[in-house]
Amino acid sequence: MPQESPTFSPLYRQIKSLIIQGLEAGEWRPGESIPSEIDLAARYSVSQGTVRKAIDEMASENLLIRKQGKGTFVASHLDPRSFFRFLRLVPNSGDITPPQSVPLDCWRARAGQEASRVLGIELGAAIIIVRRVLKFAGKPIVLDELYLPGDLFQGLSLEVLQSYNGSIYSLFESRYGVRMIRAEERLRAVAADRQTADTMGVLEGSPLLSVERVTYTYGDRAVEWRRGLYSTAEHYYLNELG
Amino acid sequence: MPQESPTFSPLYRQIKSLIIQGLEAGEWRPGESIPSEIDLAARYSVSQGTVRKAIDEMASENLLIRKQGKGTFVASHLDPRSFFRFLRLVPNSGDITPPQSVPLDCWRARAGQEASRVLGIELGAAIIIVRRVLKFAGKPIVLDELYLPGDLFQGLSLEVLQSYNGSIYSLFESRYGVRMIRAEERLRAVAADRQTADTMGVLEGSPLLSVERVTYTYGDRAVEWRRGLYSTAEHYYLNELG
């Protein structure tokens, strides 16, 4: 017999939704700890085991970080670990020195066909475009172009970008309250055009790794579209297949 | 106070190890079901909850597949789902037609510096090298070269490869009892050399995606080193960042 209620959702998932609501509302901010399992169990009138299962799932999705003996913390892009989750570029030599972000440009525009489709916003809605370079050991290795919904990042400008030290996602998180949760990347090999080649200091026609990314926040809402060109002569893109 | 026994391992992980031993020993074969949680709990003299936690972890690592109401099954590369876990190449158009594998060559050699290091075998140990092409809709899109430890794949030949229908990992699994569990891939953009360009029907110097893979079986034992060159004009490599 088919199931009567196809919308069945176990209790622990409902608890999970409530906790996510708290995260979205800023009740607990990135880096802070959330209440203990016992407290949450009391608040939601469920057993500790049910809260535990909700938190387990969120920890496996990198929304929360459990630390035995200390508590459960809201994941933050200020944590260097989450930095490498979103930039899978490793030097051939193996030594991991964080790159330097150099903003080149930041301007307003209106969403075209592709941007409106990818970001799920109206055609012609306000967007912000950012161009920047990532330098490893002083060398330009990545050339990025970011497309952001204008309403979420009001006030973002070249000056803001230049004056911030740290990853761009930690800026988005701390200043605009937008937390990047997961992303899909589409990779291709392309040839460097003249302008790109000049910017990156390679020969025109050199092979570059094109990385197209759509990034999502809570509730699978797309909040960033970006395209990067990676110079892979002295670095590689590392991926784990499970 | 620091922990007295740094080798502490919870009971459910010991159970997990025992189940993995059963998988390695072939007690339960890919595609078959393992005993029910209750049976396993009785066999190992632990509670059902402890067995459950062991199986949960193995299911999250794609070693086992749970099916409510039916049982828990050993993951198999005969399952089409696991195929796309290990070939993240998607046509731009979106339609997913499985590629055709065309073996080109298969010969014996001795492990050099790199192969012995990557595969963890003696310098000069027997290895098998396979060259093949993957065709999507009749077009050659991927050119692969595989390096395999000779002792694990005795009898592997061009004839065996040509006469097998299905993915190469399902051949390895069913005929040689070697199950590929996870892999690390290193991606770079490179220019096609003359010979590669000819084989793949592209121009010399065209950008190609170079995918270097090390594949592991149970116990993090490396059992395959491969390098692929992907033509990404009409396909892209899809990756999910969590």
Added chain:
DNA sequence: GAGTGGTCTAGACCACTGC
């Protein structure tokens, strides 16, 4: 020692499959 997350148990009941 108090407080946190981590493990283990036992039992009840629910959802799904297949005979």
Added chain:
DNA sequence: CAGTGGTCTAGACCACTCG
């Protein structure tokens, strides 16, 4: 219907952190 995995509970105890 019996058998499977999935959920939920309650309680005990362990491992870790910090004051």
